[in-house]
Structure formats: C-alpha cells, structure tokens
Amino acid sequence: xxxxxxxxxxxxxxxxxxxxxxxxxxxxxxxxxxxxxxxxxxxxxxxxxxxxxxxxxxxxxxxxxxxxxxxxxxxxxxxxxxxxxxxxxxxxxxxxxxxxxxxxxxxxxxxxxxxxxxxxxxxxxxxxxxxxxxxxxxxxxxxxxxxxxxxxxxxxxxxxxxxxxxxxxxxxxxxxxxxxxxxxxxxxxxxxxxxxxxxxxxxxxxxxxxxxxxxxxxxxxxxxxxxxxxxxxxxxxxxxxxxxxxxxxxxxxxxxxxxxxxxxxxxxxxxxxxxxxxxxxxxxxxxxxxxxxxxxxxxxxxxxxxxxxxxxxxxxxxxxxxxxxxxxxxxxxxxxxxxxxxxxxxxxxxxxxxxxxxxxxxxxxxxxxxxxxxxxxxxxxxxxxxxxxxx
Amino acid sequence: xxxxxxxxxxxxxxxxxxxxxxxxxxxxxxxxxxxxxxxxxxxxxxxxxxxxxxxxxxxxxxxxxxxxxxxxxxxxxxxxxxxxxxxxxxxxxxxxxxxxxxxxxxxxxxxxxxxxxxxxxxxxxxxxxxxxxxxxxxxxxxxxxxxxxxxxxxxxxxxxxxxxxxxxxxxxxxxxxxxxxxxxxxxxxxxxxxxxxxxxxxxxxxxxxxxxxxxxxxxxxxxxxxxxxxxxxxxxxxxxxxxxxxxxxxxxxxxxxxxxxxxxxxxxxxxxxxxxxxxxxxxxxxxxxxxxxxxxxxxxxxxxxxxxxxxxxxxxxxxxxxxxxxxxxxxxxxxxxxxxxxxxxxxxxxxxxxxxxxxxxxxxxxxxxxxxxxxxxxxxxxxxxxxxxxx
Numbered sequence: 001x002x003x004x005x006x007x008x009x010x011x012x013x014x015x016x017x018x019x020x021x022x023x024x025x026x027x028x029x030x031x032x033x034x035x036x037x038x039x040x041x042x043x044x045x046x047x048x049x050x051x052x053x054x055x056x057x058x059x060x061x062x063x064x065x066x067x068x069x070x071x072x073x074x075x076x077x078x079x080x081x082x083x084x085x086x087x088x089x090x091x092x093x094x095x096x097x098x099x100x101x102x103x104x105x106x107x108x109x110x111x112x113x114x115x116x117x118x119x120x121x122x123x124x125x126x127x128x129x130x131x132x133x134x135x136x137x138x139x140x141x142x143x144x145x146x147x148x149x150x151x152x153x154x155x156x157x158x159x160x161x162x163x164x165x166x167x168x169x170x171x172x173x174x175x176x177x178x179x180x181x182x183x184x185x186x187x188x189x190x191x192x193x194x195x196x197x198x199x200x201x202x203x204x205x206x207x208x209x210x211x212x213x214x215x216x217x218x219x220x221x222x223x224x225x226x227x228x229x230x231x232x233x234x235x236x237x238x239x240x241x242x243x244x245x246x247x248x249x250x251x252x253x254x255x256x257x258x259x260x261x262x263x264x265x266x267x268x269x270x271x272x273x274x275x276x277x278x279x280x281x282x283x284x285x286x287x288x289x290x291x292x293x294x295x296x297x298x299x300x301x302x303x304x305x306x307x308x309x310x311x312x313x314x315x316x317x318x319x320x321x322x323x324x325x326x327x328x329x330x331x332x333x334x335x336x337x338x339x340x341x342x343x344x345x346x347x348x349x350x351x352x353x354x355x356x357x358x359x360x361x362x363x364x365x366x367x368x369x370x371x372x373x374x375x376x377x378x379x380x381x382x383x384x385x386x387x388x389x390x391x
Numbered sequence: 392x393x394x395x396x397x398x399x400x401x402x403x404x405x406x407x408x409x410x411x412x413x414x415x416x417x418x419x420x421x422x423x424x425x426x427x428x429x430x431x432x433x434x435x436x437x438x439x440x441x442x443x444x445x446x447x448x449x450x451x452x453x454x455x456x457x458x459x460x461x462x463x464x465x466x467x468x469x470x471x472x473x474x475x476x477x478x479x480x481x482x483x484x485x486x487x488x489x490x491x492x493x494x495x496x497x498x499x500x501x502x503x504x505x506x507x508x509x510x511x512x513x514x515x516x517x518x519x520x521x522x523x524x525x526x527x528x529x530x531x532x533x534x535x536x537x538x539x540x541x542x543x544x545x546x547x548x549x550x551x552x553x554x555x556x557x558x559x560x561x562x563x564x565x566x567x568x569x570x571x572x573x574x575x576x577x578x579x580x581x582x583x584x585x586x587x588x589x590x591x592x593x594x595x596x597x598x599x600x601x602x603x604x605x606x607x608x609x610x611x612x613x614x615x616x617x618x619x620x621x622x623x624x625x626x627x628x629x630x631x632x633x634x635x636x637x638x639x640x641x642x643x644x645x646x647x648x649x650x651x652x653x654x655x656x657x658x659x660x661x662x663x664x665x666x667x668x669x670x671x672x673x674x675x676x677x678x679x680x681x682x683x684x685x686x687x688x689x690x691x692x693x694x695x696x697x698x699x700x701x702x703x704x705x706x707x708x709x710x711x712x713x714x715x716x717x718x719x720x721x722x723x724x725x726x727x728x729x730x731x732x733x734x735x736x737x738x739x740x741x742x743x744x745x746x747x748x749x750x751x752x753x754x755x756x757x758x759x760x761x762x763x764x765x766x767x768x769x770x771x772x773x774x775x776x777x778x779x780x781x782x
C-alpha cells in the first residue's frame with residue numbers, strides 16, 4: 001500500500017543530540033542541574049526508547065538528563081536490550097519488580113552525581129504528571145537529602161512544540177494514510193452496521209493502509225447528530241438520517257495524527273448540514289489565522305467568530321484544537337486565553353465544534369503544520385459539504 | 392465470528408455497588424474518610440467510565456469515593472455525557488482546558504465535603520501513580536488546608552485482585568478470541584515477511600476475530616531465538632531457523648488478555664526446542680502450584696525449579712507472571728519474595744522465561760483463574776513442542 005513511501009523509522013543520533021543540547025541550554029538559563037524524566041513521551045523524546053511496555057504499570061522508567069552530555073537511563077533490566085539500541089550509553093538497571101527498592105536507590109545515585117547539590121528539573125505543570133509511586137518519590141527525596149526542584153514544564157514544552165522535519169514527516173505520513181482511509185470509508189461502512197462493526201472495519205482499514213496502530217478511535221452516531229465525541233462504540237446500528245463521527249489518533253513510528261470525519265446516512269437534515277458547513281468554514285478561518293506570530297487565542301477567535309455567526313449553542317470540548325506529535329494531544333490549546341505564539345515547526349489540530357440542537361454537536365478536525373510562510377495542511381481536507389453515504 | 396458468544400458489555404449497577412461497599416468497609420477499618428481516584432483503572436473500577444480519551448494528557452479526571460454512598464465525579468465538561476451514562480449521579484464539571492484552575496477548586500470542594508477534616512486515601516504504593524500535575528496536587532492540598540493522607544494502595548489492590556464472575560467472563564472471552572488467532576497464525580505468517588508485516592497481520596486477525604483493540608503487541612525474532620520481548624517490530628524478515636515470539640494484550644470491553652506464543656520457521660534448533668519444552672513444563676508446574684492458599688512465591692518456586700533444572704541462564708523479565716484484568720499487568724507478581732496468598736477469583740498469568748544461549752531468551756505465557764478447587768486455564772494451552780511453520 002503506502003508503506004513504500006513511508007519515512008525511515010527512528011532518528012539519527014544528531015536528532016537526539018540537538019534535543020539534548022537545546023534542553024541543556026534552557027536548563028543552564030533556568031538554573032537547573034539535571035532533569036528527571038519519568039513518562040513515556042519525556043523518556044522517548046530524549047532517548048528514542050520506543051515500546052508499548054509502558055502499558056504495564058508495574059515498573060517505573062527513569063531518565064536523567066545532566067547539565068552536559070548524554071542522558072543516563074535508569075531502567076528495569078527487562079528494558080536494557082531495547083534501551084541499548086538507542087543512542088544512550090550509560091544504562092543502569094535493576095531486577096524489577098522489586099517493590100522494596102523499585103529503582104529508587106539507583107536513581108538517587110544517578111541524580112546525586114548529576115545534581116551535585118544543585119536543582120532538579122521536574123515536570124510539574126499543565127499536561128504533565130509523575131509516573132512513579134508517590135511513596136517512592138518521597139523516598140527518593142529523602143535519599144537525596146531534600147534536593148531543590150524547579151518546574152521543567154516550560155523547557156519540555158518549548159522543545160516539544162517545535163517539531164523537526166523528521167518528526168513532521170512522520171506525522172504527515174500518518175495523516176496521509178488515514179486521510180485515504182476516511183476517503184474510502186463509504187466503500188466499507190453503510191446503514192445497518194453497528195458502531196462496533198464500523199470501528200472494527202475502520203481499524204482494520206487503517207492497519208492495512210500502513211498505520212502501526214489505531215491507538216485512539218472514538219466517535220458516535222445518532223439521528224440528525226451525535227451528542228458526545230469521546231465514547232467507545234455501542235451496539236447501535238446506523239440508520240437513515242444518522243450522522244456518524246469517527247475521531248482517530250493513528251500512529252506511525254510513535255507519532256500521531258488526530259482528526260475526525262463526519263458522514264450522514266441516506267439523507268442529512270438541514271441543521272446537521274448547516275453545522276457541518278459552519279465547522280468547515282471555521283476550519284478555513286482558523287487556518288487563515290494560523291500564521292507565524294499569531295497566537296492560539298487569535299486562531300481560536302477566528303474560528304469562534306464563524307461558529308458564533310452560525311448560531312453555536314456552545315462547545316463542551318473546551319478548545320478548538322491543540323498541539324500534536326508524540327502524543328494524541330500536546331500543548332498548546334486553541335482557547336480564548338492561550339497566548340502561545342505560533343512558530344514554524346509547530347504541528348496543530350484545528351478542531352472547531354458547536355452544539356446546534358439538543359443533544360447534537362458537530363466537531364470537525366484537521367491537522368496542520370506552521371511554516372515560515374504560513375500554515376500547511378497535513379491531512380487531506382474533508383469535503384466542504386457533509387458527505388452522505390447511500391440513500 | 393465469535394461476537395455471538397461475547398459476554399454482555401458493561402456491568403449492572405449492582406457490580407459497582409458491591410465494589411464501593413467493599414471499598415468503604417475497608418476505608419472504615421483503615422480510618423479513611425474518602426478516596427481520591429485519578430487514573431484510568433481507578434476511575435473505571437468504581438464508575439464504569441470507559442473511554443480512550445485518557446490518552447490525551449491535557450485534562451485530569453477525578454473521582455471521590457466518600458465514606459458512604461456513590462462516587463462523585465469531578466470531570467472536564469467534555470466527559471459529562473459519557474459519565475452520565477454510568478451509575479454515577481453526582482457529576483461536577485468545568486470547562487477544560489483551564490490551566491489556571493484545572494478542576495482544582497472544584498475537586499477541593501468535593502473533597503472538603505467528603506473529608507470533613509478527616510483522612511484522604513490516595514494510592515501511593517507499588518504500581519500506582521498520581522495522574523495530575525504535581526503543581527496542581529500541591530495547590531489542592533493548600534486549598535484543603537493540608538489534609539492528612541493515607542496510602543489507599545492496599546484497598547485498591549485487595550479489591551481489584553479478586554475479580555467478579557462478570558469480569559472473569561470478559562477476560563476469558565478475549566483469551567479465547569486470541570487463542571484462536573494464535574492457532575491460525577501459521578495460515579497467515581511465513582518466512583520472508585518482515586516483523587512489521589507479521590504484527591500488522593496479527594492485529595488485523597485479532598480485530599476480525601472479535602478483539603476490541605490490540606492495545607499491546609510486542610515481540611521479536613532471530614536465528615535460533617530472540618533476545619528481547621518488549622520491542623516494537625522491525626523491518627527484519629523471517630528466515631529459516633528463526634524463532635519468533637508475539638506477546639499480546641488484546642482487549643474486550645476494557646479487559647485484557649496477556650499471553651504469548653512462540654514459533655520456529657522451517658526448522659528449530661535443539662537449544663530452542665529444549666528451552667521451549669522447559670518453559671512449557673514450568674508453566675505446568677506453576678499451574679499445579681497455583682491453588683487457593685498458595686503464595687505467589689510458591690508458584691514462582693515451582694516454575695523456577697523446572698527452569699533451573701533445564702539450565703536457565705537467568706531471566707531479565709524479573710518475574711514469572713502477574714495479575715491481569717483492567718490493565719495488561721496488575722498486582723501481584725510471581726517472584727521469590729511476593730507473599731500474596733492466592734484466592735478464588737484471582738486472574739494471573741504464568742510467564743516462565745529463561746536465557747538459554749547468548750542473546751537468546753525463551754518466554755512462555757498463559758492466563759489462568761484461581762477457583763475454589765484449583766486453577767483453570769483461560770487461554771487454550773500452547774502446543775507442548777515448539778511449533779515449526781513451513782520447511
């Protein structure tokens with residue numbers, strides 16, 4: 001299928017060198033002597049360590065980024081071989097599970113070396129969390145004699161929001177693969193199928209088209225519209241007059257797309273068609289606004305103006321799109337208050353949504369990259385009018 | 392396919408009532424006035440709230456279990472409709488994202504009501520983490536005026552390790568579906584395919600057979616054996632003399648299987664065949680030992696004796712199996728030091744593994760449920776000799 005045009009997997013060591021150097025420059029400026037990384041995207045960003053094994057909550061995984069030089073991995077022995085295939089050289093392991101000392105003493109030693117009494121950077125802000133037991137976190141600080149910490153969120157956010165060309169190529173690839181699946185959807189989805197069967201066919205089609213995984217697929221259907229966009233599929237069968245939304249985060253080499261498509265069956269009522277057209281037009285307006293130097297709030301305002309004029313009755317999603325990359329959603333958010341300034345290399349979703357009738361919302365989503373001369377679509381644009389399958 | 396025999400989705404309210412009542416009895420005994428739940432399995436266990444939306448790190452989700460009565464959900468507005476379909480009645484929402492107050496004041500209010508100055512139970516122990524930003528966690532405690540906390544891990548663990556019949560039926564179903572896919576694998580996997588293509592075909596086959604998702608698939612291949620069992624697939628092509636392992640966590644209605652299968656291609660060398668036979672025999676030994684009243688350490692010892700006698704050169708996995716259910720891996724662990732006593736209703740994996748040559752490990756895994764009269768397999772047993780495809 002499209003596998004022939006797929007970008008190379010992985011990254012050359014220069015990519016990781018550049019990420020670490022940028023981080024270390026910001027750490028120096030912020031007075032941080034080491035970063036402690038505990039979550040999947042944090043660890044992968046600096047090391048290239050890619051595994052689905054993170055789904056097991058048993059074992060913590062730690063990476064220490066010192067003020068200079070390569071990251072140090074402190075990981076369960078089961079991950080040693082996989083980590084050894086990355087550019088990381090200093091890999092320290094323990095036999096895990098070992099709840100009485102689940103890497104804590106080994107990590108304290110590595111941090112002690114890197115900090116030398118200095119300040120530890122740790123993500124503590126929006127969209128972050130600490131992936132280790134709280135009791136172990138407290139034990140770690142006892143071991144360290146109460147190291148000073150600082151919030152590393154601004155550094156991680158500044159780094160990860162600007163994608164490299166290699167990262168953009170992976171996102172663009174999966175956007176292209178899934179755009180094709182959505183375009184072919186009328187060939188394999190029709191009235192009478194249950195939502196569960198629709199989801200199954202869609203996932204299979206994505207895998208066959210070249211997605212590594214359909215990590216995220218939500219949606220809904222209902223007569224004249226759907227009311228909720230985060231639910232799993234039900235046994236409900238598609239019928240004439242329904243509107244269906246599928247919203248998917250498929251993955252290629254650890255990078256996500258995140259976009260949706262809407263379809264009506266047999267016929268579409270006027271309210272649904274108008275709401276679709278408004279969301280489509282709002283996307284155009286957001287795209288036009290998404291130039292380097294503009295803020296996310298300005299992109300939001302451009303979309304909101306269109307939706308308000310179309311009679312939007314509100315939006316429970318709480319934003320009109322967000323960052324995209326190693327995670328399904330990343331900083332920033334297209335909200336009225338997000339003052340993030342768009343820069344070349346940012347990858348965003350435009351996701352205008354509105355309630356247009358009791359229990360009916362319309363959400364549309366495309367993925368874009370910000371370039372020096374303006375935005376570019378990574379997804380192939382949805383049709384301007386609500387597509388109708390069958391009838 | 393097998394969809395016709397699938398158990399009903401969801402649970403009756405009585406299931407959640409029983410879970411909450413058991414938790415509240417243990418809370419009373421431990422002197423906890425409310426539990427704060429922040430992770431996907433914790434929230435789902437008490438509410439039934441099932442969505443893949445957890446993959447987005449933007450928004451926290453909170454559930455407060457008071458000393459008596461139903462749980463209280465404090466969730467972003469985007470989740471209100473999905474939460475309203477559960478048995479939960481008290482659903483408090485905020486428009487999210489709102490980083491300046493990401494649910495913190497709303498949660499502080501709900502916790503203040505439930506605690507009334509008492510002690511807050513919070514998971515802090517092995518295999519747990521806190522899914523909210525650390526800075527917000529600190530803000531929450533400032534708001535609460537520094538509430539006393541206690542570790543809720545023992546309560547959550549005691550509850551979740553004993554599965555209800557409805558939970559066991561879901562796990563048994565997905566084990567059966569995937570057992571069938573593994574049995575048919577020689578029909579769609581052969582020499583010359585890349586690991587990436589093998590993974591793709593396997594995932595597609597699982598979806599078509601009735602899995603909701605192939606949430607976890609790792610594996611490896613190599614001449615005479617593989618060295619690592621947590622990696623994503625590579626472009627490496629299967630060749631005569633290779634041994635391939637696939638280890639998968641497929642999902643039905645939010646419940647996992649977790650087991651693996653090994654295959655040789657064209658021919659299998661003596662060392663690999665012996666290691667396979669040893670892992671198979673160790674599984675039998677673990678099964679025989681896994682009776683109510685036995686400890687995980689005893690199950691481990693029974694398996695270890697077989698592997699040691701077969702010349703095991705070590706095991707980087709660190710355990711010979713673990714709990715299984717709403718997550719790919721759950722407490723307890725089959726290790727030399729885990730004193731957990733097996734009880735009816737526990738679902739476990741038996742996962743003996745050993746290194747048998749430089750760079751070669753053999754891992755075998757089956758899923759079992761503990762019954763009053765002994766263990767029962769949920770997976771259909773692997774063949775006793777290393778299967779050889781083609782040749």
